[in-house]
Amino acid sequence: xxxxxxxxxxxxxxxxxxxxxxxxxxxxxxxxxxxxxxxxxxxxxxxxxxxxxxxxxxxxxxxxxxxxxxxxxxxxxxxxxxxxxxxxxxxxxxxxxxxxxxxxxxxxxxxxxxxxxxxxxxxxxxxxxxxxxxxxxxxxxxxxxxxxxxxxxxxxxxxxxxxxxxxxxxxxxxxxxxxxxxxxxxxxxxxxxxxxxxxxxxxxxxxxxxxxxxxxxxxxxxxxx
Amino acid sequence: xxxxxxxxxxxxxxxxxxxxxxxxxxxxxxxxxxxxxxxxxxxxxxxxxxxxxxxxxxxxxxxxxxxxxxxxxxxxxxxxxxxxxxxxxxxxxxxxxxxxxxxxxxxxxxxxxxxxxxxxxxxxxxxxxxxxxxxxxxxxxxxxxxxxxxxxxxxxxxxxxxxxxxxxxxxxxxxxxxxxxxxxxxxxxxxxxxxxxxxxxxxxxxxxxxxxxxxxxxxxxxxxx
DNA sequence: ACGAGTTATCGTCAAGGTGATGAGAAAAGG
DNA sequence: CCTTTTCTCATCACCTTGACGATAACTCGT
Numbered sequence: 001x002x003x004x005x006x007x008x009x010x011x012x013x014x015x016x017x018x019x020x021x022x023x024x025x026x027x028x029x030x031x032x033x034x035x036x037x038x039x040x041x042x043x044x045x046x047x048x049x050x051x052x053x054x055x056x057x058x059x060x061x062x063x064x065x066x067x068x069x070x071x072x073x074x075x076x077x078x079x080x081x082x083x084x085x086x087x088x089x090x091x092x093x094x095x096x097x098x099x100x101x102x103x104x105x106x107x108x109x110x111x112x113x114x115x116x117x118x119x120x121x122x123x124x125x126x127x128x129x130x131x132x133x134x135x136x137x138x139x140x141x142x143x144x145x146x147x148x149x150x151x152x153x154x155x156x157x158x159x160x161x162x163x164x165x166x167x168x169x170x171x172x173x174x175x176x177x178x179x180x181x182x183x184x185x186x187x188x189x190x191x192x193x194x195x196x197x198x199x200x201x202x203x204x205x206x207x208x209x210x211x212x213x214x215x216x217x218x219x220x221x222x223x224x225x
Numbered sequence: 226x227x228x229x230x231x232x233x234x235x236x237x238x239x240x241x242x243x244x245x246x247x248x249x250x251x252x253x254x255x256x257x258x259x260x261x262x263x264x265x266x267x268x269x270x271x272x273x274x275x276x277x278x279x280x281x282x283x284x285x286x287x288x289x290x291x292x293x294x295x296x297x298x299x300x301x302x303x304x305x306x307x308x309x310x311x312x313x314x315x316x317x318x319x320x321x322x323x324x325x326x327x328x329x330x331x332x333x334x335x336x337x338x339x340x341x342x343x344x345x346x347x348x349x350x351x352x353x354x355x356x357x358x359x360x361x362x363x364x365x366x367x368x369x370x371x372x373x374x375x376x377x378x379x380x381x382x383x384x385x386x387x388x389x390x391x392x393x394x395x396x397x398x399x400x401x402x403x404x405x406x407x408x409x410x411x412x413x414x415x416x417x418x419x420x421x422x423x424x425x426x427x428x429x430x431x432x433x434x435x436x437x438x439x440x441x442x443x444x445x446x447x448x449x450x
Numbered sequence: 451a452c453g454a455g456t457t458a459t460c461g462t463c464a465a466g467g468t469g470a471t472g473a474g475a476a477a478a479g480g
Numbered sequence: 481c482c483t484t485t486t487c488t489c490a491t492c493a494c495c496t497t498g499a500c501g502a503t504a505a506c507t508c509g510t
Binding site for chain 1: 231271
């Protein structure tokens with residue numbers, strides 16, 4: 001049998017919310033091609049490794065954390081013949097959503113790793129498109145799934161959850177209506193009984209993520225007619 | 226540089242609606258491995274070929290039609306180390322939705338090709354899972370996108386569109402409410418001015434697909450609580 | 451020709467979700 | 481103690497939904 005030979009990589013779109021802003025984990029490349037340019041973290045899939053396992057391994061390497069909670073799912077694959085000058089490389093992109101970790105982000109292969117705001121990037125390879133696809137996937141999934149909790153620590157307030165939506169969607173949301181929807185959607189959030197302390201304003205009840213897989217009813221973003 | 230070597234294939238989940246039933250295009254394998262077992266159509270990506278182009282090529286080869294209309298999108302990638310006994314093969318699955326073609330379905334590589342009902346399959350490789358993922362994607366996308374029109378010929382009635390939903394979702398829909406939703410969602414369907422003739426019952430107006438990318442409001446399936 | 455059957459299309463109505471907004475509760479800070 | 485801040489609950493008009501009645505416009509059998 002003679003069929004073309006490929007290399008297969010995984011690339012990661014790792015998103016988090018810091019200071020009310022959606023940010024992506026980027027690395028500065030330490031090797032050619034695209035030396036010194038910013039890129040999504042990623043690497044080659046090992047010989048006997050599942051795709052999802054490779055994604056988890058790369059995520060652990062790049063964040064320096066074994067499993068920081070959050071969410072990891074396959075995004076899409078990209079395989080244009082000229083996307084990598086080294087040869088025929090197909091990449092399977094994964095989307096990760098993480099809470100705001102005070103992570104040191106030790107770079108193993110890369111020269112540097114940083115959380116950067118979304119937008120106006122000029123990344124290596126076709127990573128601009130992969131990033132755009134990942135952000136759009138995240139925005140869309142926040143509507144119909146409880147995935148926003150993946151951006152939050154184990155216990156969080158309704159306001160923190162709302163700020164995730166505002167950061168990811170880039171729009172403001174009425175706190176009163178959001179509170180009604182978030183607490184009434186079955187399985188979205190569950191009360192812990194505890195409350196915040198020591199912060200200005202009335203103390204907020206603390207919640208943890210519920211066990212629903214789908215949000216019913218969904219929390220829709222404003223459709224701009 | 227020494228990194229593992231992969232082969233890359235595309236596999237197709239080609240769905241259509243025939244006789245009010247959702248069906249998938251399957252081929253009987255003419256070569257090892259899994260000789261004589263049913264499988265999704267697919268094949269190796271050529272050396273200088275884009276993934277989407279490979280999917281379109283395979284679709285044209287398997288259906289025997291250049292471009293029968295319909296819809297083609299990437300589904301997901303599958304790359305478990307042991308999924309193909311020939312070695313390390315990663316497959317990029319595509320989902321195609323086609324109108325009911327009276328297609329001969331000439332097999333080029335395969336021993337046979339047929340439209341088969343969904344369910345209770347035992348396909349080669351990990352194709353059972355790929356098929357399940359494809360069907361679920363189709364079911365889900367019918368809610369939020371005008372994709373149901375991809376199952377229809379260029380001109381169709383509201384009833385035909387409703388029967389697509391019923392076949393894909395496997396549930397009955399009230400014709401009156403569906404008519405209201407389908408005709409009121411902007412950009413979903415556009416009237417042609419023509420009507421059906423010679424069929425029993427009141428003649429139905431004919432529509433063609435609109436230009437909307439998203440269905441607003443969506444057409445939701447019954448949530449089974 | 452004509453009624454019966456069939457299918458398409460329009461209308462109505464109550465229940466529930468939505469956005470806009472008011473108002474009270476419960477803390478910190480001066 | 482009063483102001484400010486933030487959280488939480490309540491109200492209201494509007495819209496969409498599902499259930500279902502009613503009518504329109506054809507084919508078919510006799």
